[in-house]
Amino acid sequence: MTTTPEIRALRPGIWPATAEQGPDGVLIIGGVPVTDIAERYGTPAYVFDEADFRERCTTFREAFHDFDVYYASKAFLTRTSARIAEETGLSLDVCTEGELAYAKAVDFPAERILLHGNNKSEADLAAALAYGVGRIVVDSVEELDRLEELVPRFPGSRPGVLLRVTVGVQADTHAHIATAHEDQKFGFSLVSGDAEQAVRRVADSGLLELRGLHSHIGSQILGTAGFEAAAKRLAELRARLAQDGIELPELDLGGGFGIAYTEHDVPTPAKEMADNLRTVVEKECAALGVSMPRLAIEPGRAIAGPAGVTLYRVGAVKHRAGIRTFVAVDGGMSDNVRTALYDATYSVQLAGRVSDAPPALVRVVGKHCDAGDVVVREDHLPSDVRAGDLLAVPGTGAYCRSLAHNYNQIPRPPVIAVAEGRAREIVRRETVEDLMRLDVG
Template sequence: MSRFAHPAGDRHAEMLPQERPPLAPADLNRINPAIWPRTSSRTDGALTVGGVDVRDLARDHGTPLYVLDEDDVRSRMRDYATAFAGSEVHYAGKAFLCKEIVRWLQAEGLGLDVASNGELAVALSVGFPAERITMHGNNKSVAELTRALEAGVGHIVVDSFDEIARLGYLAEQHGKRPKVMIRVTTGVEAHTHEFIATAHDDQKFGLSLNTGAAAEAVRRILALPQLELVGLHSHIGSQIVDTAGFEVAARRLTALLVQIKDEHGVVLPELDLGGGYGIAYVEGDEAPDIKELADGLREIVTKVCKDAGLPVPRLTVEPGRTIVGPGGITLYEVGTIKDVEGLRTYVSVDGGMSDNVRTALYGAEYTAALASRDSEAEPMLSRLVGKHCESGDIIVRDFYLPADLAPGDLIAVAATGAYCRSLASNYNYLPKPAVVAVAGGVSRVIVQGETEDDLLRGQL
């Protein structure tokens, strides 16, 4: 079983501090290419990303700061486009979305998934082709469906009986016939944290295969001439590192395709297996090879359809984390250092759960390092914490930093490109940090950091 199969998401949860494996000082300076952005290195002791020294980033843009390696992210987009040639690759915008990301997607030939009017607005604002957009969501409003229809999005993934009726009515009113897919809850138990497992019956997403709700959704959509049913959709969870769960989901979806053919004489041409592929966050993590993943999913779909006597549908996948996650880091400045004798040292930085809530939300683990210099000091068991009024305000639960760490040092946390800025908040009225893209030795702001004026705007 991989680390990602541990339900708590923290393999060290029951390990006492004194049981931590010893590290050599040199280990603290190592930048593992499996975890850090592809252009990361140490130059004169300091971490550089995209050819830019993090000390310059802190000086020019302040901290906390989200840093995105443009070459890393765009190369992963190309990797997916190549590996899934002949299929559709739609980036899951919920991982992290801004205008510049949309521009990169358009340039690299990928599609986009959105789950709200706001996400759709970001895409449309820079002229992204609406036909390459899929609209998701378990509770799409009339306004959201109307905007999707008016924009002409390529697919709408329906999630409930209410939505089928709502969309059918709106489509008739607007003279549209949207392509729709049904989100099917396949009952697959993805080996991940319960908050990011999405294919079991007892949760808010989708229409259950086991109860017959998915089959009934097919009947209702086919009864509405203003809707065009083109396929089935499944998403089994997040941070998954093998294809076993996808194989089970594909087999169950194919059985439904057979039922649809037998009952209605309709062969659906598309199958969307969602995303949720994992990345490496800490030493020992395994991340799927994209080509192997693509080949594996194609083989699964081809085999199960052949066994069922069905033509192979057009395959769509929805990676998010695996595209944008590894290329991002978050940069912090150390404020206070507090030794709790016999346990660990608490290192407080100028951000926290407002810019990265994943550790508090579901026990996420991260790799962090002293970034503004290297050090030959002995390793010091540390806990990286934020400045918020919560004892659960933890960024990295337990890891090692050099014992000569001092206030003013910069700490970088790796693999924060996904679900950090997207989940950011203004808790304790901290402004959200800027997002800076780095490439070729140059940094540029792609999302401005908030100011106090931004926090006060709208208050009467």
């Protein structure tokens, strides 16, 4: 619950690095006033700070200099984001044929692409083999079957394979995004022995190149304890297999590094995370008497999340005496379903004018016919907030555009990239005509 009684300036750590608020109260991102963006492109609109995104890519590349760093494209994927990831030296994590198509569109080097997913179709796998992706993370026995059946159709192909292991770690995060405990859909179980059996199968296969193990414990994780526990369990499995001559040169610890959505969130800095993970694996390998593997991580939210801000226009304000003020905007759960889906917490800021009015506790809600249509569950805005006001919600760069949908047949917003005082539309706004074009009945 947000209890700070005063209207605050931009809170550090939540907004893109270039964000500032002028004396007239107008929010500026990438040197562009958001009032100009709203006037030119309409609202709601996703604003993407290219400089912030690029800086975070570079920060992870430098902090994890001896790791393979795969940008988890499912967090936010456009041609522009894929191109920046490539230019800053990151590799790319894709989950489907569709995500791979974006990588191909910008000529992303195939050897630096990793294919993820828990139920990859034959089409997904075939597209990866045809492009020659560097790594495929196998999630099930059935995927192994499909992959081994497909490989002979691609002469000369011998894909590098990582086996995703369910390590039995309960991450400190929302249940829907905790992915390494036994009661969920991902990976081969470590406890049951399925993971070891799968590794032995691939080791005996002449079709696949066994590269190592993979783990992903969840998302929006602010500390390191869960990653460290997973790393230790993977190292133990790796050492056990090494006794039988099965070498696993790579260890992918996944992603899920959290960000600050409010001032109460304190994420672990990238360098500290890198140092902790490196040290844990080094100590464990030394204790077990095995060589140090090549490590990999997959940051997505931690790169894209703070680089994005969503702009909304207020349409209605309802004061419920003794309860709160409801501020209805022109978007909602179709452009940000995370509040409804994960009980996610966001902040909000008046972005188009100055106000000296005292603060009011508000809930920012959307325009959908659903009581769960909430964008910001609880924060403060000036008590004179009114129809026509421009609001900005930070921290929406990850998973908002990716999870956007057309509930109530509402077209999805555009993505507006800003940099050095210029704004450009990199994903255009959907139209009703776009929706109708798919209905061929």
